[in-house]
Amino acid sequence: MRYVDEYRGGEDAGRLLGAIRRTVTKPWVIMEICGGQTHTLIKAGIDRMLPEEITLVHGPGCPVCVTPMRLIDQAIAIARRPEVIFTSFGDMLRVPGSNADLLKVKSEGGDVRIVYSPLDAVKIAHANPGRQVVFFAVGFETTAPANAMAVWRAERAGVENFSVLCSHVLVPPAMEAILGSPDHRVQGFLAAGHVCTVMGYWQYEPIADRHRIPVIVTGFEPLDLIQGTYMAIAALEEGRHGVENQYSRSVTREGNTAAQQLMTEVFETADREWRGIGVIPGSGYRLRESFTAFDASLRFDVADIEATESEECIAGLIMQGIERPSACPAFGTRCTPEKPLGAPMVSSEGACAAYYQYGRS
Amino acid sequence: MRGLLPIRAQLMANDTDPDLSGGMACPIPISDYPTVQLAHGGGGRLSQMLIEEMFVAAFDNPVLAQLHDGAILDIGANRLALSTDSYVVHPLFFPGGDIGSLAVHGTVNDVAMCGARPIALSAGFIIEEGLPMEDLWRIVRSMSDAAHGAGVAVVTGDTKVVDRGKGDGIYINTTGIGVIGDDVEISPHRARPGDVVLLSGAIAVHGITIMSVREGLEFETRLETDSAALHTLTAALLERRGRDVHVLRDPTRGGVASTLNEIAAQAGVGIRLDEEPIPIDEEVRGACEILGFDPLYVANEGKCIAIVAREAADELLQTMRGHPLGARAAIVGEVVEEHPGKVFLRSRIGGLRVVDMLSGEQLPRIC
Secondary structure, three states: OOOOHHHOOHHHHHHHHHHHHHHOOOOEEEEEEEHHHHHHHHHOOHHHHOOOOEEEEEEEEOHHHHOOHHHHHHHHHHHOOOOEEEEEOHHHOOOOOOOOOHHHHHHOOOEEEEOOOHHHHHHHHHHOOOOEEEEEEEEOOOOHHHHHHHHHHHHHHOOOOEEEEEEEEOHHHHHHHHHHOOOOOOOEEEEEHHHHHHHOOOOHHHHHHHHOOEEEEEOOOHHHHHHHHHHHHHHHHHOOOEEEEOOOOOOOOOOOHHHHHHHHHHEEEEEEEEOOOEEEEEEEEEEOHHHHHHEHHHHOOOOOOOOOOOOOOOHHHHHOOOOOHHHOOOEOOOEOOOOOOOHHHOOOOOHHHHHHHOOOO | OOOHHHHHHHHHOOOOOOOOOOOOOOOOOOOOOOOOOHHHHOOOHHHHHHHHHHHHHHOOOOOHHHOOOOEEEEEOOEEEEEEEEEEOOOOOEEOOEEHHHHHHHHHHHHHHOOOEEEEEEEEEEEEEOOOOHHHHHHHHHHHHHHHHHHOOEEEEEEEEEEOOOOOOOEEEEEEEEEEEOOOOOOOHHHOOOOOEEEEOOOOOHHHHHHHHHOOOOOOOOOOOOOOOOOHHHHHHHHHHHHHHEEEEEOOOOOHHHHHHHHHHHHHOOEEEEEOOOOOOOHHHHHHHHHHOOOHHHOOOOOOOEEEEOHHHHHHHHHHHHOOHHHOOOEEEEEEEOOOOOOEEEEOOOOOEEEOOOOOOOOOOOOO
16 A cells, blocks of 8 residues: 555665664663554564664653543533533543543443544534534644634534534643653653644754754654654764654644644643643643633533542553553553553553553563 | 254253352443443454353353354254354445345354355344335345355244334344264364464455445445355365364454454464465555554454465465455464464564454544
């Protein structure tokens, strides 16, 4: 398949891995930001093919994982209302709230539907004027443009029975938070290629300069990740810092300016709570005042719901690269995909799910 | 009457009593699952738990304990295969097929995977009040065509109509029986280290076809279901080297990955797959990439996995390829002594990973 097979070839992988082995002389810790990258690394077995000097730690870039449990509980409360059609991306449905998940709400008779695009949720709202249609707008900068577009279109078309439960998060403040933590051990980043496709990479330049680390904008295919790792190792070994773009087939320095414009029109930056990590200043989006009529948390009066997190789940430490999933005493025993303590065990981008599914212990 | 006696003996001669301790205590942890979830029917780990811990425990007998696609019964000098399946597919009509043809092919295949020649089917219809008569007629004609094409007769049936809103248009149950030849000994327990895994063609076609027409997720493809009766393909394998065919399975719900996990667990062996030779169509791969699905877990309705003795593998591969439904057959892996109960896959770039049983169905991801 074009644009896929070229990035999964065994021969090229062997050449790049050889180059990494020849370049590395001492131990380095690199964090891949995005959970999609974590899954590729583990699924393709790259983590086991790299020289032992290189430690990959897994970053916070799993939107499902970092959505605070309070939001999940709010979603569940809204989805249980009889007048509501609750729409969501598929992998939010298994994420545990305090007492239930959205799949459970569905099995109890709640009208919970999987959509692939938020615009489909607007269509459902248009087709069901007697019902309230809510979309669970989570994600990083990658999904923000489509979610902004859904709100923007609903506003233009006067689809008043549509609203979003919004929990958008942003990568650069999270990187700053990780680098600001006294326990962090990250020496280089593989930045998330799809976030950068939307936002460009200029935002990472001051971070790379301030902390004197290499940030490699990296794609999601096995060869992308091996090449991104090579670029990071080469920079570290040569003592270089700064932003480099491995994913140039998709990413420019400026990014998708039309998408950015739409996001700015609909969203504004706000402090955001990250599940397991805490509040990071300026790390998320909320709806601008002109769009608050579409804010489901206000429409359904769920803002006061409080949640209780599992005390045993160390997801926050895992998503900051401080611990690995396999270091969690509950991993694979008291926490499994059937009975998760935290979201990383059930999200398709969760580090714990990758370790569990592909057999890392 | 004489013929029936051995069956009674087979079914009742279980040495150990079923463990229903505490009277009728439910074996599924109720604190975790007070109600049945969709994933209990998804073909993954939760399905397996429900089947093994509730159904097999309650109906405990040595034939059921084989956990094959169907039961193999000794009746006098004959061996019969008996299998049943219920079809609840939505939408009822999809590119390349419908619930009727699927209900025939699926059960014919389950019988064929026991190494049997299917001879007859029963058909049970649970119809929702309000189903257009024209739709019912289309489905019944399609069943009739499929049965005729597969050379089996629908010899008995049942009809129930339920209130509007209490069914999804129509559900169909079919049960099939078939006769097993003398030299044939097919069982998941026969997979042994050194055996080779053959796959009859491109994977994940049916699941992605259904997904492409499912409400809310429609996307354009030219895909059609691979639903087909596989009994002539399995018959060709058995005719060529019957003794060397150890396991036959059609990887339906849960896909190739779940089926191989079941075999590995039942036989107490490991299975090593190679990603490279696994046949898959471009369109299916594209859809899986977009949805975030692993095609190894997506349903097939016209594909067969055969685990065969190594010395017979090339010959049986050629036999598969000589059949119209096996033209793209490939050797995709082997049975190994290491990691019993687990399936590993060597990726295209040479890395090794576990192919685990999924918890439930795959869900489309965020980005």
